[in-house]
Amino acid sequence: MWKEEDNKLKGTFKFDTFIEAFSFMTEVAMTAEKMNHHPDWRNVYNTVEINLSTHDAGNMVTSKDRQLAQRIEASYNRCRNVI
Amino acid sequence: MWKEEDNKLKGTFKFDTFIEAFSFMTEVAMTAEKMNHHPDWRNVYNTVEINLSTHDAGNMVTSKDRQLAQRIEASYNRCRNVI
Amino acid sequence: MWKEEDNKLKGTFKFDTFIEAFSFMTEVAMTAEKMNHHPDWRNVYNTVEINLSTHDAGNMVTSKDRQLAQRIEASYNRCRNVI
Amino acid sequence: MWKEEDNKLKGTFKFDTFIEAFSFMTEVAMTAEKMNHHPDWRNVYNTVEINLSTHDAGNMVTSKDRQLAQRIEASYNRCRNVI
Numbered sequence: 001m002w003k004e005e006d007n008k009l010k011g012t013f014k015f016d017t018f019i020e021a022f023s024f025m026t027e028v029a030m031t032a033e034k035m036n037h038h039p040d041w042r043n044v045y046n047t048v049e050i051n052l053s054t055h056d057a058g059n060m061v062t063s064k065d066r067q068l069a070q071r072i073e074a075s076y077n078r079c080r081n082v083i
Numbered sequence: 084m085w086k087e088e089d090n091k092l093k094g095t096f097k098f099d100t101f102i103e104a105f106s107f108m109t110e111v112a113m114t115a116e117k118m119n120h121h122p123d124w125r126n127v128y129n130t131v132e133i134n135l136s137t138h139d140a141g142n143m144v145t146s147k148d149r150q151l152a153q154r155i156e157a158s159y160n161r162c163r164n165v166i
Numbered sequence: 167m168w169k170e171e172d173n174k175l176k177g178t179f180k181f182d183t184f185i186e187a188f189s190f191m192t193e194v195a196m197t198a199e200k201m202n203h204h205p206d207w208r209n210v211y212n213t214v215e216i217n218l219s220t221h222d223a224g225n226m227v228t229s230k231d232r233q234l235a236q237r238i239e240a241s242y243n244r245c246r247n248v249i
Numbered sequence: 250m251w252k253e254e255d256n257k258l259k260g261t262f263k264f265d266t267f268i269e270a271f272s273f274m275t276e277v278a279m280t281a282e283k284m285n286h287h288p289d290w291r292n293v294y295n296t297v298e299i300n301l302s303t304h305d306a307g308n309m310v311t312s313k314d315r316q317l318a319q320r321i322e323a324s325y326n327r328c329r330n331v332i
Contacts, residue, residue, distance in 0.1 A: 042291040
């Protein structure tokens with residue numbers, strides 16, 4: 001689900017609708033704020049692209065990024081429609 | 084999941100965490116705003132209580148309430164942790 | 167803005183629209199989750215009623231409630247339409 | 250606040266905190282969903298970059314984009330801290 005590239009953890013998350021995508025974003029936003037570690041993310045309709053790196057560590061991937069990535073993945077797996 | 088009582092559709096939705104409950108609320112809020120039909124709802128930590136009735140129909144249960152109830156239930160079923 | 171009654175801090179917050187009310191709720195939800203101290207709250211259309219007390223202190227009003235109340239008030243004052 | 254460039258309306262919106270930025274995003278998301286016209290947007294901490302164009306019109310700027318831009322601007326002006 002994640003790949004490490006250009007000193008970032010990158011993930012792309014797809015949903016059926018904008019509403020589902022934005023509810024996922026709300027869950028991620030609350031998790032990120034609680035960790036005080038925030039994503040660089042982009043949304044277009046049903047797709048959310050997330051890049052994680054640690055500003056205070058010279059924009060490298062650190063354990064904080066891996067921890068947030070894991071939680072984002074858990075949120076995604078909880079709510080996606082499995083066929 | 085819903086019961087009709089006192090001219091309202093009433094449902095109670097439980098989650099593991101406040102974050103999950105509020106993400107569900109975000110999904111419901113967007114759906115409700117799009118339908119221009121809004122719930123009377125209460126949240127305490129991981130629990131969301133929703134009452135639906137139609138103000139413009141003298142606070143009775145109408146097809147708008149049944150439609151919103153159905154969509155709320157779909158959102159809930161999509162994301163809950165099934166054991 | 168707040169009154170203390172029945173061992174709770176109670177406040178009612180009015181907005182022009184449901185969208186504005188729910189954006190305020192998002193701000194409150196993120197603040198509450200970060201403090202790990204959550205409200206008992208109800209929303210109907212453009213109105214948000216919030217009750218604060220501390221479960222772990224036997225449902226009394228504590229300094230955690232006063233702190234959350236102050237932050238909620240700051241969020242409300244930041245965004246309300248002043249005439 | 251907006252500039253037209255590369256067949257897009259582009260705006261950048263700054264806030265004091267991530268919580269304030271994401272509450273603004275919630276307001277924009279609900280407005281966009283109601284209009285059934287969605288932004289291409291990116292968030293990093295307290296900054297939200299929004300690009301608007303109309304997919305169904307060959308990714309050109311249309312009146313739908315101008316209407317959404319105006320509403321986004323109204324949301325921003327309502328809640329920003331004026332010094």
